[in-house]
Amino acid sequence: MPTVHFTDSEGTTRDIDANPGDSVMETAVRNGVPGIVAECGGSLSCATCHVFVDENQLDELDPMSEMEDEMLYGTTEDREDNSRLSCQLKVTDATDLRVTTPESQV
Ligand code: FES
Numbered sequence: 001m002p003t004v005h006f007t008d009s010e011g012t013t014r015d016i017d018a019n020p021g022d023s024v025m026e027t028a029v030r031n032g033v034p035g036i037v038a039e040c041g042g043s044l045s046c047a048t049c050h051v052f053v054d055e056n057q058l059d060e061l062d063p064m065s066e067m068e069d070e071m072l073y074g075t076t077e078d079r080e081d082n083s084r085l086s087c088q089l090k091v092t093d094a095t096d097l098r099v100t101t102p103e104s105q106v
Contacts, residue, residue, distance in 0.1 A: 002019070002020055002095035003017060003095065004024055004097050004098075006035070006051075009035070009101065014031075020095075022090075022091050023042060023089055024051065024086040024087075024089040025042055025085075025087035027091060036101060037105040039106075044087065044088065048105040048106055049087045049105075050075040052082050052083060052100040053099050054082070054098035061084065061089060062089075064088065068084070072084075076102070
């Protein structure tokens, strides 16, 4: 089963079974994972679903769109090279993804 490993800013990790076709953000929200606000519900207009992706896994992800790239300049915690918006990360059958949530989203 696809899995997303969410680590919070204090280092606690939650391993969550995910459904193919869902986004990483939806996986977090449905499972009550703290640290993902997702105010806009996934319509790429809030940047409160910011995550830091394990740097060794960046190549496994689809490239970000121009819009996602622009939105990442509006995150509360400064973007890093491994920043992504989790509503834009799709879960597939092969997903075994490690992400860290920022200390604050708003
Ligand atoms: S949930 Fe709003 S941009 Fe991702």
